[in-house]
Amino acid sequence: MSWVRENCVSFLELLCIKVVKTGRVPQHIAFIMDGNRRFAKKNSVDSCAGHYKGFDKLSETLKWCLDLGIPEVTVYAFSIENFKRSKEEVDGLMDLARDKFQRLMDELDQINEWGVRIHVAGRLSLLPEDLRVLVSKAMLATRYNYKLRLNIAYAYTGRDEISRAATHIVDGVKNNELSPQDIDDELVSRTLELGEAELLVRTSGEVRLSDFMLWQVSNTVLYFTDVLWPEFTVYNLLAAIIHFQRNAPPPKAVVDISETKQEFLNKMERQRWQQIEKYVSCP
Structure with missing residues (x-):
């Protein structure tokens, strides 16, 4: 299965996409892709099969976002807390990531044609060495693509992201690169790995953030x-965007920062x- 699927969009789906695009479309949408294990239980397959199905749905959703002209997508793929799950499930999730990132490298020409840039946010040091190398190669190989940025939060939690940003800022002050007066919410925001999403979608009926993008939301x-x-459809995505169009605050103004901060x-x-x-x- 391709990372960016050449799936056919029906006439009705294309029409609905065009109608929704007449309104304001979020410039950054985030997904908490929940329900893979419940999907597996529902269909009497093991949890790893559910996760594979969920990844296929990600590639399909990414194609819809490209059709909608959304330039940035962030997905919560693996929490640091997920390391506490059974060894069998964690190993399965690592194998899934190996398989998909290897396929990405095999299909690099297609990825570059679509202009997709891959960014993996999280503590890469927690990943198995071979997976860390694959992830790094994917980021380097797509570094200069700018049509759509795909952020994959892997070995990630929001609290850990904030604590790492704070450490960077403290080091900056210690090294006289910043002064205490330079520290404000804009600097913290830009020091984080993930930017602010305009729309966050969570599937499966859960109504909590689960330590995802806590500062940014x-x-x-x-x-x-x-x-x-795994059962998410283009119509579910369009419903989320219509909800955004009805409830979104005005777009945030771009804030200039000092040369020192930059x-x-x-x-x-x-x-x-x-x-x-x-x-x-140096793997």
């Missing part, structure tokens, strides 16, 4: 649906890419 429209993630952020970005390159060259 202060102005985010939340949409909860009972449908299980240089600090640029240095962080350079260091991040250096670390990713190191994972690839």
